[in-house]
Amino acid sequence: MGEIISIDRLLKSASALQTGTAPWAGALREQGREKFSRLGIPDRRRESWKYSDLALALTKAPKGTSVSRVPLALDGSYLAVFENGVFDAARSKLPADCIVPLAAVLADSASPFAKTLGQINGAEQTGHAILGLNTARMEEGFVLRIPKGETLSNPLHIRFNWPAEETADVDGRHVRLLVELEEGAEATILETHRGTPGFATVVTELRLAQTAKLTHVRIDQLGGASRQTAITLGDVSKAAQYKGFYLSEGGHFCRHEALFELTGDNANVEIDGAFLVTGESHCDNTTVITHAAPHTTSRQAFRGVLSGSSKSAYQGCVKVRPEAQKTNAYQMSRALLLSREARIATKPELEIFADDVKCSHGATAGELDMDALFFLRTRGIPEEEARAMLVEAFLQEALDTIERADLRDVAAGTITDWLSLHATEVTHAG
Amino acid sequence: MLEIEDLHVSVQDKNILKGLSLTVPAGEVHAIMGPNGAGKSTTSYTLAGREGYEVTSGAIRFKGEDFVDLPPEERAAKGMFLAFQSPIEIPGVTSMNFLKTAVNAQARSRGEKEPTAVEFLKMLREAAKKLNVTEDMLRRPLNVGFSGGEKKRNEVLQMTLLKPSLAVLDETDSGLDIDALRLVAEGVNALRCPERSFLVITHYQRLLDYIEPDVVHILAGGRIVKSGDKTLARQLEDQGYDAVIGQAA
Numbered sequence: 001m002g003e004i005i006s007i008d009r010l011l012k013s014a015s016a017l018q019t020g021t022a023p024w025a026g027a028l029r030e031q032g033r034e035k036f037s038r039l040g041i042p043d044r045r046r047e048s049w050k051y052s053d054l055a056l057a058l059t060k061a062p063k064g065t066s067v068s069r070v071p072l073a074l075d076g077s078y079l080a081v082f083e084n085g086v087f088d089a090a091r092s093k094l095p096a097d098c099i100v101p102l103a104a105v106l107a108d109s110a111s112p113f114a115k116t117l118g119q120i121n122g123a124e125q126t127g128h129a130i131l132g133l134n135t136a137r138m139e140e141g142f143v144l145r146i147p148k149g150e151t152l153s154n155p156l157h158i159r160f161n162w163p164a165e166e167t168a169d170v171d172g173r174h175v176r177l178l179v180e181l182e183e184g185a186e187a188t189i190l191e192t193h194r195g196t197p198g199f200a201t202v203v204t205e206l207r208l209a210q211t212a213k214l215t216h217v218r219i220d221q222l223g224g225a226s227r228q229t230a231i232t233l234g235d236v237s238k239a240a241q242y243k244g245f246y247l248s249e250g251g252h253f254c255r256h257e258a259l260f261e262l263t264g265d266n267a268n269v270e271i272d273g274a275f276l277v278t279g280e281s282h283c284d285n286t287t288v289i290t291h292a293a294p295h296t297t298s299r300q301a302f303r304g305v306l307s308g309s310s311k312s313a314y315q316g317c318v319k320v321r322p323e324a325q326k327t328n329a330y331q332m333s334r335a336l337l338l339s340r341e342a343r344i345a346t347k348p349e350l351e352i353f354a355d356d357v358k359c360s361h362g363a364t365a366g367e368l369d370m371d372a373l374f375f376l377r378t379r380g381i382p383e384e385e386a387r388a389m390l391v392e393a394f395l396q397e398a399l400d401t402i403e404r405a406d407l408r409d410v411a412a413g414t415i416t417d418w419l420s421l422h423a424t425e426v427t428h429a430g
Numbered sequence: 431m432l433e434i435e436d437l438h439v440s441v442q443d444k445n446i447l448k449g450l451s452l453t454v455p456a457g458e459v460h461a462i463m464g465p466n467g468a469g470k471s472t473t474s475y476t477l478a479g480r481e482g483y484e485v486t487s488g489a490i491r492f493k494g495e496d497f498v499d500l501p502p503e504e505r506a507a508k509g510m511f512l513a514f515q516s517p518i519e520i521p522g523v524t525s526m527n528f529l530k531t532a533v534n535a536q537a538r539s540r541g542e543k544e545p546t547a548v549e550f551l552k553m554l555r556e557a558a559k560k561l562n563v564t565e566d567m568l569r570r571p572l573n574v575g576f577s578g579g580e581k582k583r584n585e586v587l588q589m590t591l592l593k594p595s596l597a598v599l600d601e602t603d604s605g606l607d608i609d610a611l612r613l614v615a616e617g618v619n620a621l622r623c624p625e626r627s628f629l630v631i632t633h634y635q636r637l638l639d640y641i642e643p644d645v646v647h648i649l650a651g652g653r654i655v656k657s658g659d660k661t662l663a664r665q666l667e668d669q670g671y672d673a674v675i676g677q678a679a
């Protein structure tokens with residue numbers, strides 16, 4: 001408690017990592033190191049971190065506790081396991097020939113990924129301290145590449161097992177993933193995080209070539225004492241499609257950024273999300289969707305259930321470049337406030353530099369519908385059950401956007417589990 | 431079945447029911463008619479136990495038991511049902527799921543066995559078919575995007591499955607087309623039996639052609655001002671409230 005987490009401390013092992021690293025990778029890490037030491041640990045003075053003061057969260061002792069949960073598993077999927085941020089190939093069940101561990105990539109001076117790793121979405125990376133830190137410290141992770149026209153036969157479940165109990169490991173674990181879908185390739189990824197990282201950064205780069213299709217469901221089920229910043233970067237080219245669903249239960253500090261650029265005509269990005277937070281938890285969803293080509297479409301819709309004295313933020317930014325005519329962008333945030341102490345900050349931003357575009361956005365925050373509650377009770381449904389039903393119903397509309405039934409079931413199961421675990425907070429108004 | 435005695439109810443400090451008395455014996459159908467704003471829906475909400483409907487004096491007894499302090503779900507479990515004048519939409523809950531939850535909840539609180547999934551489906555399909563509620567409607571979120579008439583049929587479907595002892599139908603006929611009106615009336619008539627009573631709130635004589643009431647009450651200014659047999663409804667239709675109530679006063 002009260003310990004000062006310095007930039008130097010967070011970077012301390014970065015130089016040791018350089019042994020055995022190919023020159024291109026060494027240079028990339030060095031850029032990251034430079035960026036992070038220049039920008040420092042983000043705190044509330046930085047506009048986009050106003051609701052998520054990482055510097056403070058790293059020094060403040062976390063309050064939350066962890067409880068055991070129903071397993072997160074997807075039948076028949078491939079599995080990539082990370083144990084406290086370390087890739088555990090032995091316990092994984094990987095698809096043949098398409099995954100290369102990050103260490104092997106970084107050691108290979110002729111790696112085909114030298115041209116792509118860390119190069120995505122250049123514009124958004126400028127000024128991003130955490131990307132710098134993750135790049136400087138990246139060691140664990142992998143590259144997944146699906147060749148042209150191929151489809152990954154089963155979903156890949158990337159399972160992050162963070163420590164079960166709170167740890168003092170604030171120096172951090174930094175994981176880097178790169179997913180490349182070549183032209184027309186398709187894949188489905190389930191990414192789950194469970195446990196209590198002392199401090200983790202996870203950066204996932206998604207490169208979707210022409211007409212590629214990626215479905216990505218990520219579930220943050222972190223303990224109340226966890227600190228995590230995850231960044232999903234996407235480059236979505238011509239007629240390619242990214243469909244994401246992000247479910248988060250927050251943590252002591254829990255932020256996920258989705259930074260996507262639509263770089264080819266008819267590219268499409270759809271992100272739906274739900275977050276359920278209670279107690280003292282923090283949850284931040286930040287998105288920047290940049291339309292950089294004509295006829296591109298994007299959708300972002302988040303639903304939050306807020307109880308206890310939790311603090312959440314949704315910052316959704318849509319940028320439309322001058323060349324991106326006929327863009328269609330939709331953004332919506334809905335919050336269900338179950339306690340008077342819970343807070344949500346919603347910040348929609350539109351930066352539109354093309355004239356022929358359709359952009360709509362909206363935000364609502366409200367309590368449970370009392371008429372609906374009364375109606376359910378007149379049908380004999382007890383008050384607590386009726387309240388839980390309405391909360392589930394609110395989230396159901398987000399779940400309905402997940403097309404695959406097996407993935408929807410995993411997400412729905414997480415929600416049901418959370419609701420039963422927090423029945424008291426959910427079913428008692430106040 | 432139901433005894434209301436000198437009931438005074440206020441909503442947001444406004445007195446709306448002012449000494450309403452009404453007795454509905456088991457097996458009977460009573461109709462309530464009355465001008466807009468008379469307090470008909472207030473009566474039905476009060477019977478269902480809505481929050482904010484404060485009983486300042488008087489009594490409600492249901493099957494001989496004092497009802498005033500019971501929460502809505504317990505009234506439902508004891509056999510009270512209200513078909514809403516404006517049915518509620520519940521996004522995110524399919525009709526099917528809602529109905530199953532309600533049927534199970536009532537069975538549980540009465541200490542009865544919950545129907546199995548197969549039994550429930552059979553029951554539901556039969557009832558839905560009679561009311562012309564399609565499979566598709568059952569799979570959609572409850573009442574969301576439904577037409578006015580479809581919503582009213584949904585209320586009657588709920589009543590059919592929940593088999594209440596007393597059903598209060600608040601203008602269930604409003605918004606129904608002629609065929610739907612007949613279906614709804616048939617649904618009600620099929621449930622008529624010596625152990626079950628109905629309180630039918632309506633503005634129109636036509637419903638009462640299909641569901642023949644034992645007694646017709648006129649509610650005005652928060653009280654029952656006149657009661658009579660079914661001919662009272664026709665008299666109202668012919669002469670209007672002013673003439674009929676004026677006569678009573």
Ligand SMILES: Nc1ncnc2c1ncn2[C@@H]1O[C@H](COP(=O)(O)OP(=O)(O)OP(=O)(O)O)[C@@H](O)[C@H]1O
Pocket residue numbers: 441442444446464465466467468469470471472473515
């Ligand atoms: N929440 C409220 N606050 C204040 N007044 C109310 C409230 N609810 C109802 N009222 C008033 O109570 C009176 C009775 O309303 P009620 O809905 O019971 O009438 P009704 O007989 O059902 O009329 P209708 O035939 O139009 O359905 C009306 O004057 C109405 O404005």
Ligand SMILES: [Mg+2]
Pocket residue numbers: 470471472515600
């Ligand atoms: Mg009314």
